[in-house]
Amino acid sequence: MNMGPKQCAAAIVGGLKKAGIDFVATLPDEKMVEVIRAVARDRELKHVPLCREEEGIGICAGAYLAGKKTALIMQNAGFLNCCNALTTTSLQLQIPALLLIYYAGDIGDRGFTTLGSVTEPVLQALGIRSYVLRKSDEIDGTLHGAQILAEDSKKPVAVLLTKSVLGVK
Amino acid sequence: MQRYDYLKAIAPEASDALAVCTGWGAREWWAVRPGDGNLKTRTLGLVSSIAAGLALALPQRKVIAIDGDGAFLMNLCGLPTIALQNPGNLIHLLFDNEVYEASGGTATASRLADAVALARAAGYKHAIWVKTPEDFRAEFVRARQRNELTLIAAKVEPGQPKNLPPLTLDELENKYRFMRYLEETGKKGILSPGFDSKL
Numbered sequence: 001m002n003m004g005p006k007q008c009a010a011a012i013v014g015g016l017k018k019a020g021i022d023f024v025a026t027l028p029d030e031k032m033v034e035v036i037r038a039v040a041r042d043r044e045l046k047h048v049p050l051c052r053e054e055e056g057i058g059i060c061a062g063a064y065l066a067g068k069k070t071a072l073i074m075q076n077a078g079f080l081n082c083c084n085a086l087t088t089t090s091l092q093l094q095i096p097a098l099l100l101i102y103y104a105g106d107i108g109d110r111g112f113t114t115l116g117s118v119t120e121p122v123l124q125a126l127g128i129r130s131y132v133l134r135k136s137d138e139i140d141g142t143l144h145g146a147q148i149l150a151e152d153s154k155k156p157v158a159v160l161l162t163k164s165v166l167g168v169k
Numbered sequence: 170m171q172r173y174d175y176l177k178a179i180a181p182e183a184s185d186a187l188a189v190c191t192g193w194g195a196r197e198w199w200a201v202r203p204g205d206g207n208l209k210t211r212t213l214g215l216v217s218s219i220a221a222g223l224a225l226a227l228p229q230r231k232v233i234a235i236d237g238d239g240a241f242l243m244n245l246c247g248l249p250t251i252a253l254q255n256p257g258n259l260i261h262l263l264f265d266n267e268v269y270e271a272s273g274g275t276a277t278a279s280r281l282a283d284a285v286a287l288a289r290a291a292g293y294k295h296a297i298w299v300k301t302p303e304d305f306r307a308e309f310v311r312a313r314q315r316n317e318l319t320l321i322a323a324k325v326e327p328g329q330p331k332n333l334p335p336l337t338l339d340e341l342e343n344k345y346r347f348m349r350y351l352e353e354t355g356k357k358g359i360l361s362p363g364f365d366s367k368l
Contacts, residue, residue: 023225023226046225046226048225048250048254049250049253050250051246051247051249051250052246052247054212054214054215054244055214055215055218055244055246055247055250056218057212057215057218058210058212058214058215058216058217058218058219058221058222058244058247059218059219059221059222059225059250060222061215061218061219061222062189062218062219062220062221062222062223062224062225062226063222063223063225063226064222065208065219065222065223065226065344065347065348065351065359066222066223066226066227066351066359067226067351067357067358067359068222068226084212085212085215088211088212089210089211089212089215089219092211092340093211093340093341093344094341094344095344151361
């Protein structure tokens with residue numbers, strides 16, 4: 001099934017909502033602009049655009065403590081930006097969050113191979129479980145499953161978004 | 170004057186506001202306003218962002234961030250984010266002693282940096298320097314009543330009073346007690362224990 005970026009974005013945001021997510025902080029990668037636009041348009045989601053990903057970990061942590069189910073949408077460079085916050089806030093205080101990370105430097109993606117090569121090893125080093133999402137028919141199941149893991153383990157769980165699942169080239 | 174003198178001045182006015190603290194300010198705040206509505210954060214810089222997340226999620230509750238200059242400067246980029254969301258229930262307190270007090274007391278870069286001007290430039294509608302604990306208390310009361318995002322800042326001497334009781338809470342215990350306190354006072358469940366779910 002070939003879907004365009006807008007359809008893919010709608011499917012991803014729909015998947016987030018089915019997983020119970022109601023609070024989303026974002027910092028864009030070009031490949032995810034339709035996802036972020038869809039988040040910003042959705043009246044059932046609280047959207048917080050960020051200046052730096054690390055503060056998003058703080059904002060989502062505060063919202064979680066008050067009962068929100070949070071997701072952070074960012075590129076993998078942004079994930080590297082927030083490693084300390086993930087360690088000393090999310091992991092140390094056992095605070096879940098769904099991390100939707102654009103996988104720059106994934107197989108076939110030009111220009112970001114250094115970033116791509118460190119992404120999964122750093123996630124592993126932090127003990128953050130991660131799943132690579134490539135097919136649109138796996139969106140709902142992966143997001144819902146990742147959110148269950150995040151809530152039950154009280155840790156962040158990462159879903160790496162690839163070009164194919166975003167419908168972009 | 171030290172941060173403690175200012176905290177002591179506002180504690181009677183804090184009522185049931187939630188307080189997010191960092192560094193030495195945490196021990197001092199607990200001493201003047203003990204309770205489960207206090208949360209100590211760990212990541213340098215994130216005290217204001219965590220408080221903002223709480224404030225956004227609980228618009229009917231007052232939230233106080235007790236920030237220091239080291240944390241404030243590390244998270245300058247958090248200011249426009251908070252200002253854009255504009256949580257009227259967030260009162261952002263800054264105690265600027267010009268040193269990384271919790272990290273050994275070496276100088277921060279705050280000596281020439283005007284935190285109030287930075288906050289205003291980032292979009293905070295209200296931001297003000299005060300020079301005495303009495304004025305701090307008055308501005309705090311004003312911010313509570315106004316219900317608009319406010320930064321109140323004071324230059325303070327480094328240091329703490331002697332014999333402050335240390336926090337005896339484990340940090341996870343702090344988190345859970347804080348969440349249970351939100352559940353009890355908000356009459357709404359937050360935690361969903363996975364081991365008893367039938368999803």
